[in-house]
Amino acid sequence: MSKKLTKNRKKILEKIDKNKKYSLEEASILLKEISFVRFNASVDISVHLNIDTRLPNQIVRGTVRLPHGTGRNVRVLALVTKHKELEAKEAGADYVGLDYLEKIKSGWRDIDVIVTMPSVMDQLIPVGKILGPRGLMPNPQMDTVSMNPGNSIKEIKSGKISFKTDRYGIIHASIGRVSFNSQLISNNVKAFINKVIRSKPSSSKGSYIKSIYLSTSMSVSVLVDSKSFIKK
Known part of the structure; x- marks a missing residue:
């Protein structure tokens, strides 16, 4: 070889x-x-x-x-509140819900992008040291922190x-x-x-x-x- x-x-x-x-x-x-x-x-x-x-x-x-x-399927995790979960799922998110925060703490990493909402950002602080070095921490400048997570997810999925x-x-x-x-x-x-x-x-x-x-x-x-x- x-x-x-x-x-x-x-x-x-x-x-x-x-x-x-x-x-x-x-x-x-x-x-x-x-x-x-x-x-x-x-x-x-x-x-x-x-x-x-x-x-x-x-x-x-x-x-x-x-x-x-x-040309690749981008795996998106939507860390959103309950009333936004359906919107995230319909937009194409691969994983949805705040329960995934515990999975991240346990070592789960099968994602490429995380989309969240301003009201949820405080809950991401405990996993910041895990997400930051991997480039996964949501950021408003990257359009991954949004009041309309569904729109962000659709755009990410479309390239x-x-x-x-x-x-x-x-x-x-x-x-x-x-x-x-x-x-x-x-x-x-x-x-x-x-x-x-x-x-x-x-x-x-x-x-x-x-x-x-x-x-x-x-x-x-x-x-x-x-x-x-x-x-x-």
């Missing part, structure tokens, strides 16, 4: 010119050619921003609805994702699957980058985007020429 992976990796490296910045169209096509895993790998994006993450007002975060979704810079000023996100054709991948990338650009802090000076890389699960990264699709 290791020999096969090595052979595949060698083929991949031969396809990629590390000194080249690929147009978005080229990169979207190349991604499908360098994925060798036997499952429907995710297409991931890494955007390095010219910001100072030591300054709270330069942290970039937000949400964006990808036009073609992520809305959240993003936030890490301590190095890089945003990592999954924006599709290898099974997508190159045009769908390109469209999702454009929607994602456009939202990141609109989220630029007013205090950020100079060139905002340092680099954009695309990759698939377990593949090497492809450097994308932002000038090929970002309108100045």
Whole structure:
């Protein structure tokens, strides 16, 4: 098995010119050619921003609805009050009810996103240390704390994702699957980058985007020429 992976990796490296910045169209096509895993790998994006993450007002975060979704079923837990449980279920939540707080304390983690209501946030404090490091803590800025949880759940299920810079000023996100054709991948990338650009802090000076890389699960990264699709 290791020999096969090595052979595949060698083929991949031969396809990629590390000194080249690929147009978005080229990169979207190349991604499908360098994925060798036997499952429907995710297409991931890494955007390095010219910001100072030591300054709270330069942290970039937000949400964006990808036009073609992520290609995966996002497991949503709705921590809502009794009178909102039916709304959450009808909106497509996979798990509903405050009883799941105890399951989380016991180690249950089979979820991708948690949606809740302002009136419930205090009850999440005891599990904050569990949810926070995993990026699961609901946040109003991510539209996961809402008076209308049903709307939030529908948007998440239809392809809305959240993003936030890490301590190095890089945003990592999954924006599709290898099974997508190159045009769908390109469209999702454009929607994602456009939202990141609109989220630029007013205090950020100079060139905002340092680099954009695309990759698939377990593949090497492809450097994308932002000038090929970002309108100045």
